[in-house]
Amino acid sequence: MPLLRPKNHSRSHAKTAHSQRGFVMIEMMLAVAIVGTAMLATVSAFSTASKTARFVQETTTAEWLATSQIELIRVATFQLTPGTYTTVPAPTGYSVANVTSGVAGGDSNIQIVTVTVSRGADDVYETSAMKVNR
Amino acid sequence: MNDRSSERGFVLLEFVVSVSFMAMLGALVVSMLGQGWDLNSRNSAILEVSVSTSTSTTWLVRDIHVATGTDITDGGGTQATAQFTWTDAGGAHVCDYALVTDDLQRTCDAVSLSTGDNISNLTFERSGDLVTISYEVTAPNRNDVADSIVLNVALGAG
Numbered sequence: 001m002p003l004l005r006p007k008n009h010s011r012s013h014a015k016t017a018h019s020q021r022g023f024v025m026i027e028m029m030l031a032v033a034i035v036g037t038a039m040l041a042t043v044s045a046f047s048t049a050s051k052t053a054r055f056v057q058e059t060t061t062a063e064w065l066a067t068s069q070i071e072l073i074r075v076a077t078f079q080l081t082p083g084t085y086t087t088v089p090a091p092t093g094y095s096v097a098n099v100t101s102g103v104a105g106g107d108s109n110i111q112i113v114t115v116t117v118s119r120g121a122d123d124v125y126e127t128s129a130m131k132v133n134r
Numbered sequence: 135m136n137d138r139s140s141e142r143g144f145v146l147l148e149f150v151v152s153v154s155f156m157a158m159l160g161a162l163v164v165s166m167l168g169q170g171w172d173l174n175s176r177n178s179a180i181l182e183v184s185v186s187t188s189t190s191t192t193w194l195v196r197d198i199h200v201a202t203g204t205d206i207t208d209g210g211g212t213q214a215t216a217q218f219t220w221t222d223a224g225g226a227h228v229c230d231y232a233l234v235t236d237d238l239q240r241t242c243d244a245v246s247l248s249t250g251d252n253i254s255n256l257t258f259e260r261s262g263d264l265v266t267i268s269y270e271v272t273a274p275n276r277n278d279v280a281d282s283i284v285l286n287v288a289l290g291a292g
Contacts, residue, residue, distance in 0.1 A: 063188070068286040
């Protein structure tokens with residue numbers, strides 16, 4: 001569809017006007033395609049930036065939560081394996097869980113404590129530490 | 135004459151359609167730029183809060199792990215500042231933590247550094263060997279980006 005059309009309608013210009021109409025149509029399609037691609041790229045960049053920021057925020061929060069939990073377990077009374085220790089309170093949307101497991105060799109005075117930080121249904125961070133009954 | 139008249143009207147209609155299309159496109163682009171600006175501001179705020187949280191917790195854990203003494207009273211409730219002491223091969227060390235404006239400052243052996251900024255409501259508490267540090271990190275000019283930290287650290291566990 002032509003956006004602007006010359007006012008000259010004489011026969012001598014009929015061919016020129018016809019070819020110019022076609023050219024304007026292609027131009028418009030190209031312009032729409034370019035603008036559409038640029039918008040898609042922008043939306044994609046927004047989405048990626050948003051995901052990255054969310055990942056950084058989740059990881060930072062999960063790290064201090066896991067550290068806090070491990071430190072609490074350090075000073076807690078040794079619990080027999082298998083077992084769990086008291087969990088630290090977590091910010092809204094996050095939860096912290098811990099589970100103990102035995103070590104190779106069967107020494108019941110040593111255990112591995114695995115701490116998992118979740119956000120919603122997703123586990124976002126996991127770390128382990130040794131605890132010794134002493 | 136009739137043809138010319140109808141064609142002029144058609145060109146005008148096309149022009150109006152084209153201007154409307156451009157206006158809608160422009161509005162869409164402006165809206166996207168606005169969202170992009172807000173997203174950029176929010177992402178910068180998140181990164182700023184994350185860096186502040188990460189550096190402050192790292193320093194606190196490091197110092198409290200090596201500390202053998204503190205001025206935090208066991209079971210004595212919360213206090214706004216804390217001192218940690220220890221002795222190593224380099225001699226005796228004294229490290230103070232306090233909030234200076236919105237900076238969590240660590241002054242160790244008379245050398246001060248900011249371990250994190252945009253911090254408020256800092257408190258220290260002790261229960262046995264467990265030191266609990268609570269504080270909030272809020273992004274400047276973005277109250278919707280904040281982190282409320284409650285960090286437990288075992289005294290002398292390092």
